[in-house]
Amino acid sequence: MKAIRNLVLAAAASGVLLAASAQADNNLLGSLQDAATQVLNNSSSEKGASSLPNLTSLLNGGDNKLASTNASNAAGVLEYCMKNKVLSTTNSANIKDKLLDKLGLQNASGAQNPDYQQGLDGLLKTGNGQNIDLNNLGGGLSQIKDKVKQKACDVILKQAKSFI
Structure with a gap:
């Protein structure tokens, strides 16, 4: 019983870590996309x-x-x-x-x-x-x-x- 409980807790912790990692990746990707868009907009709009x-x-x-x-x-x-x-x-x-x-x-x-x-x-x-x-x-x-x-x-x- 104790082993099943530890397995469930480990699976839950893994899920939380994966979700947090995915969120961080999305934030990083969003930041990179925003920076790229800003550079493109600046270089195309400047004269x-x-x-x-x-x-x-x-x-x-x-x-x-x-x-x-x-x-x-x-x-x-x-x-x-x-x-x-x-x-x-x-x-x-x-x-x-x-x-x-x-x-x-x-x-x-x-x-x-x-x-x-x-x-x-x-x-x-x-x-x-x-x-x-x-x-x-x-x-x-x-x-x-x-x-x-x-x-x-x-x-x-x-x-x-x-x-x-």
Whole structure:
């Protein structure tokens, strides 16, 4: 009798454990499905440089994808990169100052240039008509966004040297 009771208790305990395991599996599966749906919705609804495929395209593409359309915007973006510690200030500051002097952006009226102001705010105007907001690169892995920002700042630094 005692053996039958132990067998029934073991079967009941097994049933409870299986039910709990199935519930946990369903919760995990539901969480994975929700995450996958969110990633798909985010990547399909984002425009411009903010989607993950576009970020990797910018990262793997040539420098021209991250080059500024004009020297004023490049000067602003260069200053943005320095303020946000993407570029070291030692070498970058000399190049930025020379470019600002050449463009006449050191004075108050020159500093009101809209392309320069947008660059200061982190808005990179590229040659293909795309604006890349370095403050908001959208969804995706933070490492990819950081690398895109670093590459953009490096490209702008090279471009600023060529403008001097």
